[in-house]
Amino acid sequence: MSTLLSQTSNAVANNRVAHVSYDLRKLELCVPFWQAFTAFRKQGHAFLLDSSLSGVECGRYSFLGGAPVAIFQAHRIVPCSTPFEAEIEIRRFRSTAGEVHKSGPELEQDRGDAISALRRLLQQYAINFPKEASRRFPFLGGAVGFFGYESGNWSGPGGSLKNLENTKIPDIYFAIYDRVLCHDTISEETYLSVVGRGSSQVSATQAIDREVQEMQDTIRNDLSVWQSSNRSDRNEESLANEVHYQAAASSHRSDFDQAGYCDAVRTIRDHIEAGDVYQACMTQRFQAEWGNHDPWQLYASLRARNPAPFACFLQTPSFQVVSASPERYLAVDRSGKAESRPIKGTRPRGEDPQQDAALRGELAASEKDQAENVMIVDLVRNDFGRVCRFGSIKVSRLMHIETYATVFQMVSTVSGYLATDRDALDLIRATFPGGSMTGAPKIEAMKILNQIEPVRRGIYSGAIGYIDYAGAMDLSMVIRSLIIEEDRILYHAGGGIVADSSPEDEYQESLDKVVALQAALAKVCIE
Numbered sequence: 001m002s003t004l005l006s007q008t009s010n011a012v013a014n015n016r017v018a019h020v021s022y023d024l025r026k027l028e029l030c031v032p033f034w035q036a037f038t039a040f041r042k043q044g045h046a047f048l049l050d051s052s053l054s055g056v057e058c059g060r061y062s063f064l065g066g067a068p069v070a071i072f073q074a075h076r077i078v079p080c081s082t083p084f085e086a087e088i089e090i091r092r093f094r095s096t097a098g099e100v101h102k103s104g105p106e107l108e109q110d111r112g113d114a115i116s117a118l119r120r121l122l123q124q125y126a127i128n129f130p131k132e133a134s135r136r137f138p139f140l141g142g143a144v145g146f147f148g149y150e151s152g153n154w155s156g157p158g159g160s161l162k163n164l165e166n167t168k169i170p171d172i173y174f175a176i177y178d179r180v181l182c183h184d185t186i187s188e189e190t191y192l193s194v195v196g197r198g199s200s201q202v203s204a205t206q207a208i209d210r211e212v213q214e215m216q217d218t219i220r221n222d223l224s225v226w227q228s229s230n231r232s233d234r235n236e237e238s239l240a241n242e243v244h245y246q247a248a249a250s251s252h253r254s255d256f257d258q259a260g261y262c263d264a265v266r267t268i269r270d271h272i273e274a275g276d277v278y279q280a281c282m283t284q285r286f287q288a289e290w291g292n293h294d295p296w297q298l299y300a301s302l303r304a305r306n307p308a309p310f311a312c313f314l315q316t317p318s319f320q321v322v323s324a325s326p327e328r329y330l331a332v333d334r335s336g337k338a339e340s341r342p343i344k345g346t347r348p349r350g351e352d353p354q355q356d357a358a359l360r361g362e363l364a365a366s367e368k369d370q371a372e373n374v375m376i377v378d379l380v381r382n383d384f385g386r387v388c389r390f391g392s393i394k395v396s397r398l399m400h401i402e403t404y405a406t407v408f409q410m411v412s413t414v415s416g417y418l419a420t421d422r423d424a425l426d427l428i429r430a431t432f433p434g435g436s437m438t439g440a441p442k443i444e445a446m447k448i449l450n451q452i453e454p455v456r457r458g459i460y461s462g463a464i465g466y467i468d469y470a471g472a473m474d475l476s477m478v479i480r481s482l483i484i485e486e487d488r489i490l491y492h493a494g495g496g497i498v499a500d501s502s503p504e505d506e507y508q509e510s511l512d513k514v515v516a517l518q519a520a521l522a523k524v525c526i527e
Contacts (some may be wrong), residue, residue, distance in 0.1 A: 001368035018097040019204040021196040024133045024140070025212065029190055029219070033062055033183040034303070037313065039219050040066035041296060044317045045175045047144045048299075049159030049466060051185055052307040053404070058328055058341070059309030062183040063139055063466065066218075068175035071096040071105070072121055072143070074114040076171040083152045084429070086114040086171060090501030092280050094178075096124050098197030098207050114151065114172050118467075119425050125176055126469040127195055134334055136475065137182040139466045140193040145174030146312070146321070146464040146478065149457040152432035168318045169458060169485060170520050171308045179211055189431070195469075252518070255454045256284040261510070262503035265453045271448050279375050280439035280448055283494030284510055285455055288521070290489040295320040296375070298482065298520060306405045306516035312464055321459060324516065326404055327411075329434045329463045330427060332473040336418040338388060338427055342376045342436040343477075344496055345399075345410025348512045364401050372496045373399050373410050379435035379442060380414045386430040388416035406516045424473035428463075434477055437461035439496065459483055460492040482517055491517050 029036050040046040046066035070093060074086035091105035110117060122143055151171040151338035166349050178195035192215055196207035256264065261284055268280045299313045299322045306324045314321035328341040347363040350356035355366035363369060377395060384393050402409050420429065439445030460483070465475035483490045493513040495506050 016461065018095075019198050019201045020127050021198075021201075021204040021208050022129060022133070022195070023192075023194045023212070024130075024136070025192045026195070027192050027219075029183070033064075033181075033190060034306065036181065036219065037064050038296070039221075040064065041314075041315075043067055043520075045071060046315045047175070047177075048311075048313040049139075049144070050303070050311040050313070051309050052303050052311040052324075053309045053326075058331070059184055061137060061139070062185060063137075063144075063180055063245045065144070065177045067093075067179065068177050069125065070121065070176040072118055072145070072172070072174045072176070073170040074151065074172035076148075077111070082113070084114045084172075084434075085112070086151070087111055088114055088117045090117075090121060094197070096197065097199050098204065099199075099386050115425050115429050118172070118174060119423075121176065122467065125178075129470050133193065134470065137184070137191070137193070138333065138472050139180065139182065139468050140470070141178055141180050141195050142469040143174040143176055143467040144465070145172070146459055146462055147172050147428065147432060148459045148462040149433050149478075151462065152429070155499055167458070167485060169483070173316070179215060181215075189408050203328060223289040229518075252286045252288040252521075254284050254286050256272070258507055261507045263501040265497055265501060265506050267449075267452060268448065268497040269499060269501060272497070277445045277448060278440050279372055279496050279498050280445040281437050281461075281496045282449060282451045282506075283437075283453060283457065283461065283492050283493055285457075285460070285490060285492045286514065287488055289483055290487050295322060297486050298322055298484075302482070302516065302520040307518050308404070308478065309478065310465070312476070312481075314464065319483065319485040321464065321478075321481060321483055323464060323476070325410060325479050325481060326402070327436070327462075327477040327479060329465075329475045329477040330416065330424075330431060330473065331367070331475070332424040332427060332471065334468075334470055334472050337385065337415060338418055338424075339413065339415045340380050340384070340431070340434070341411055341413050342373070342380055342434070343409045344373040344376050344436055346495070346509055346513060347408045348515070349404075349406055349408065360401055360403070360469045364399075364411055368498060368500055369410050370399055372498055373412055375440045375498075376435050376496075377412045377414060379440045380431070383431040383435065384414060384416045384427075387422040387426045389419050392417040407512065423471055424467060427473075428475075431432070432463070433461060434463065435462045436486060436496075437477060458490070460490075480513070480517065482521075489521070 024121040034050045035047045043066035045068050048064040051062045053059050071091045073089045077085045088110045090108040093105050094100050148171040180193045183190045194211045196204045198204035198207050271277055302324050308326050310322040310325040327343045333337045347359040350359050395414055397413040400411050402411050459478050462478045463475035466479050467473045493510040495509045
């Protein structure tokens with residue numbers, strides 16, 4: 001392992017100076033990058049942000065890490081008066097000066113605006129990364145987690161949300177990481193990004209050495225255990241087939257039956273005819289028993305079946321998130337350029353090249369899907385206009401057809417530059433929830449959906465990813481995802497409803513979107 005660069009700086013925290021060092025070191029791994037996550041399985045909180053689909057412009061980098069310095073959780077207040085109003089809990093495992101709380105994490109509790117509280121926490125731990133490191137990777141340390149759909153779902157004065165279900169999953173969860181493994185899928189190089197903290201410059205520099213040694217030991221020892229179990233010589237397909245979950249898709253319960261789903265589509269069409277909305281994205285939730293099966297092996301199965309540019313495995317002591325999302329909800333680079341890639345329009349893949357081409361062409365020519373896509377692009381442009389510089393908002397790609405393992409998708413790209421007094425969290429506040437999962441106009445669509453959908457969405461159709469200490473951000477839309485909590489597993493699907501939507505076709509589209517998820521669950525053969 002060789003040192004690439006380092007930096008030492010001072011920051012004021014808790015009325016005293018906290019010294020911070022930084023290092024970025026190249027690592028050699030003996031396994032594919034995503035499989036290195038097995039070294040972190042014993043840690044309560046850990047993550048893998050996995051660009052498992054090569055050849056796409058937003059799928060270049062992957063990241064993983066464990067042992068966060070702090071955990072941020074927020075539970076939405078019901079009834080609520082403003083967006084992001086929540087009961088907030090912060091657990092600090094290490095102080096901003098690097099002190100380890102040996103008797104247990106330091107607990108802080110509050111009630112207020114979750115966005116502001118998360119910003120304050122990030123600012124307390126933030127550092128300025130060296131330019132060379134920043135040019136190499138877009139994420140070097142900071143927050144990894146999610147915003148659940150209901151965290152920012154607010155239908156205006158007098159609006160309400162469904163009551164909380166019996167769940168331990170917060171509406172907002174972010175873990176703060178000082179150590180991150182960073183991987184470039186083009187160069188195939190892996191680096192360890194490490195922040196060292198201390199009460200003096202010397203102790204901060206020494207902390208770097210300790211963190212690096214601890215990471216070396218974790219990777220060497222735990223990966224060796226994994227290899228000795230005879231898994232190291234198996235490919236992704238055989239890993240996928242280790243899932244011992246045999247429940248058939250027909251045993252998975254939905255909160256809608258087909259008749260109920262079709263009736264709900266007709267209700268939305270009535271609202272459209274009345275002029276209440278132009279479009280609304282309706283969803284259904286599936287659930288099944290999970291038992292004592294291994295979430296990581298489920299991730300391996302889904303990864304092999306449905307590689308995606310925003311695949312993710314999020315591990316906590318009480319729940320896990322397994323995702324193969326194709327959609328970038330929001331990204332902000334360190335220059336302040338913001339981007340969203342909304343998806344509207346889906347067709348299943350064909351059984352042969354001829355059918356594939358026909359289905360792709362059908363999607364490209366569909367006036368209904370084009371109308372949906374353009375409406376959401378206009379919504380995103382309007383949301384961006386709240387926080388971006390005047391004249392900077394562009395639509396660089398409109399209604400482009402992208403190919404994935406099980407579906408074709410119609411994707412557009414909207415970009416803009418944040419105003420000088422705005423940051424990535426301001427962009428979240430201005431745009432959340434993402435318009436591709438609500439409809440237009442957004443507030444009225446959310447009111448209607450809240451009346452029609454029988455359960456809360458939770459993490460689904462929220463956003464998951466990272467927020468860098470230096471202000472960069474990349475969040476995917478939480479779709480094509482499975483949520484595991486204790487003995488049950490949850491997943492959702494749906495689609496945008498417009499004036500000429502066929503209830504039966506919309507129901508079938510929602511089923512098409514969960515094919516890969518159900519295949520991963522049912523231990524199917526990988527093609």
